[in-house]
Structures are given as structure tokens and as C-alpha cells.
Amino acid sequence: MNEAPLREPTFLILTALTDEPRHGYAIIEEVARISDGAVRLRAGTLYAALDRLRADGLIEVDREEVVQTRLRRYYRITAVGARRLAADAARMRRHADAATRRLGHLAGGTA
Template sequence: MKDSPLTEPAFLVLTALAEQPLHGYGMLEDVARISEGLVKLQAGTLYTVIDRLCTEGLIEIDHEEVVQSRLRRYYRITAIGATRLSRESARLARHASVATQRLRQHGFVIGGAA
């Protein structure tokens, strides 16, 4: 069975967790950093993505701690999640390569201003 493409939020959350286990706020911050501020997930979107990734076995709870009387749950990427992120990264790289090649063939500047 072929995996369907990851949504951008799911891709970015997995990318954030590929570095280290993070709690929700840490994920929000890292997603913004990875995307250079272009993607700013809302908490509701983040926790929907987290629930889906947990259900699919792509991430799991790493540990929990209490900070200022509130439970902070950390998540980590699983081996299945790392494999899925790797495949998705390769798929996106292939697409970007074709787009870059076609743009260059027609004299467009890659990464330049419009």
C-alpha cells in the first residue's frame, strides 16, 4: 500500500520531532523556525495533527512532566515515522528537482525575485 502525501503541518511536525522529543509549544516554535515563519500552526491544528500522527504510529509519547502545575507531554518520532518522513522528503525533492529543471530550461531565475 502506498502512503498518501503528508500534509504540510504533519510534514513539519515530523521534521521538528526528527531532531529531538518536543512538547506542543516546542513544536509550534520549531515549525515556525523550519518554515522561516511562513507556517504558524494554531494549537487546535497542532493537536489534531499530533492525534493523527499518534494513531498512525508515526509519533508516540516520549515522557511527561509537570511544569507550573500543568502537565507537559513530550512526543518523539517513531522508526515508522522516520521512514515515512524520509520517503516524503525524497518525494518532495524529486518534485522540486523537476520544477527547477523546467524553470531553468525556460530561462527563469531559481530562487530569485519575481
């Protein structure tokens, strides 16, 4: 894949949608859980990202329901989104492995 790497919030949003469809607030909560609280999405940031992800075909609307007179929209990752997430995860893994190997040289006193 030749696309630019996913930004961390986008990567985490896609990750949050891999196991089940989620609505906006549930995505915010799941991203916080996945990141051990390091990433806290604001609603405006989330919905802008969801719009971009939908436009890129990486997610789609799963369903909508009305809860206490408010519309709740659930999103799910698409096959294209899953492939993109997997490719980015593999890229990050390769980079992390390279960094770990190089840091091992520092710990061994060979730097």
C-alpha cells in the same frame, strides 16, 4: 510507500521531532523556525495532528512532566515516522528537481 503525501504542517511537525522530543509549544516554535515563519500552527491544529500521528504510529509519547501545575507531554518520532518522513522528503525533492529543470528551459529561452 503507498500512503498519500503528508500535508505541509504534518511534514513540518515530523521534521521538528527528528532531532529531539518536544512538547506542544516547542513544536509550534520549531515549525515556525523551520518554515522561516511561513507556517504558524495553532494549538488546536497541532493537537489534532499529534493525535492523528500517534494513531498512525508515526509519533509516540516520550514522557510527561508537570510544569507549574500543568501537564507537559513530550513527543518523539518513531522509526515508522522517520521512514515516512524520509520517503516524503525524497518525493518532494524529485518533484522540486523536475520543476527546477523545466524552469531552466524557460530561463534559457527554449520554452
